[in-house]
Amino acid sequence: MTIIGVGLIGGSLGLAAKQAKAVGSVVGYGRRRGALHKAVSLNAIDRYCMSLSKAVECADLVVLATPVGTYEKFLSMITPYLKEGAIVSDVGSVKGALVETLSKLTPPHAHFVGAHPIAGREKSGVLAATGTLFRGCSTIVTPTEQTDPNALERVSALWEKLGAKVRTLDPFEHDRILAAVSHLPHLLAYALMETLHHPRIAPLDPVQYSAGGLRDFTRIAGSSAEMWRDIFLQNKDALIETIDAYQESVEAIKKKIMSEDGDGLIEIFEGAKAIRKKVLES
Amino acid sequence: MTIIGVGLIGGSLGLAAKQAKAVGSVVGYGRRRGALHKAVSLNAIDRYCMSLSKAVECADLVVLATPVGTYEKFLSMITPYLKEGAIVSDVGSVKGALVETLSKLTPPHAHFVGAHPIAGREKSGVLAATGTLFRGCSTIVTPTEQTDPNALERVSALWEKLGAKVRTLDPFEHDRILAAVSHLPHLLAYALMETLHHPRIAPLDPVQYSAGGLRDFTRIAGSSAEMWRDIFLQNKDALIETIDAYQESVEAIKKKIMSEDGDGLIEIFEGAKAIRKKVLES
16 A cells, blocks of 8 residues: 555555554655654554655555645656556545546546545644554545446445444535535634734733633644645535625524523534434444 | 532532531522422522522622523512612623623622623533532622622622632623623634534535534533523623634635645644633733
8 A cells, every 4th residue: 555645644544544453564755854753663664765756566456645735746746657557546535626627637447536534633744643543433435426336335345344334424414514524614714713813802802811712612623734635625516605694693692682582592502412422423 | 609500610619618618598599499409409509499589688798690681681570678778799791781681780788799600511500510610710799889898899709619719890891801702702613512513514514523622612502592691691792803803814814825835824723822822821
């Protein structure tokens, strides 16, 4: 297996796959020698390769684990070197049109399978990688009508061996769901931080009085900026639709406050408790 | 000391004050005998009293620790029974006009001092109370020109003994700051949960794919609904102003996504990191 991009997710994939003996040797490709060297010493990869062609030419399975905005570029670069029957997969938080694009880019002698392990930490980089990151998490695979069933089976089996619960979704449905449960929450947290810079708020220097409420939100702000830029841009359509629904919810709550509708607020809070219960059970 | 309302905050205040030997005996008032009985067995109060007059008639210090929407009612009910020189304080998350109202309601032979320990947990009720809840947290006192300096000193000294860092703010400035760092974050979390009930989102059943992003937010939904209803309604003006600033921030991010302004997004994410750093240092 070759991992393109040995950061938090790529590094954790290597660590977990090696621990589970789920693959043969693990090769890492990246741009920074220091980080790759670190990945070897952490046992996340067996060896690294700073030449893309050499990194992929012997691989049965190549996993794209760079920010999603770079997948197209990397796949274009590696196609000439993919061996017969090679499988290309990914770990991206966006699927939809991207899966279509990557499937089309994959040469006829290879197979593309979209996958997304729903796992992450507030830290990024290979130093934050752990071999248990995917244990108990959901990994969504997003086959299309063109997806090779054997390749799909191979990718699913790998994630299952790493302890993930593998589930199948249509690529576009995946994006709408992730917009709601992951991309929107991140966007809200960023918007909250941005509000604290607002000219009407910042002069109060509120941050020095930060309470638990704010602390929970700032955790998200520790994530990789490049990764989230790519996710927001790649999942533009589903995310905008979700933001609009969210803005309606904020306006609805605002109206209840303005009209002092206490019972209406309680109703919303009880609805939130129901969601919490479902999340804790999921 | 008499505590009106022995829930998470009232119970923790009793526990901490008794552990620090900061006050004489601690009397608890409440409506539910079972909870009061529990509070005694947890050592949060020395004894309970279900008659308001009897609960306060011997107290040097009476602390209101019910939802903020009930302070006015409770203070009106206890004024005839307050002894000469008694201090009335509170633990409410809203100050502003409420401090004015409560100060005016306090009879001339007693003193009102507004206080707000910025502490909380995702659980409510006396079973969640701990004697260390206020250690290292900020407690804001909100004196006005009419506040008796000795009473202010007494209340400040109590919170310091419990390990809190006591800080002074104008009651209205307090409300604007708390709207930004606490009330708005809670509102956003509730709005997010409400979005998951949105007719365009709910059919996807997204919650079963919940990621870390969503989990962080649902913690907030475990808080007391009555408490948050009262906070939102009592801090209406500052909160609406803050919601408007926030909606502008969401719109700004939305625009950057729509115009595919990746650098603009990165700028926002970096700003968020700066806030995170400040929060972690505060």
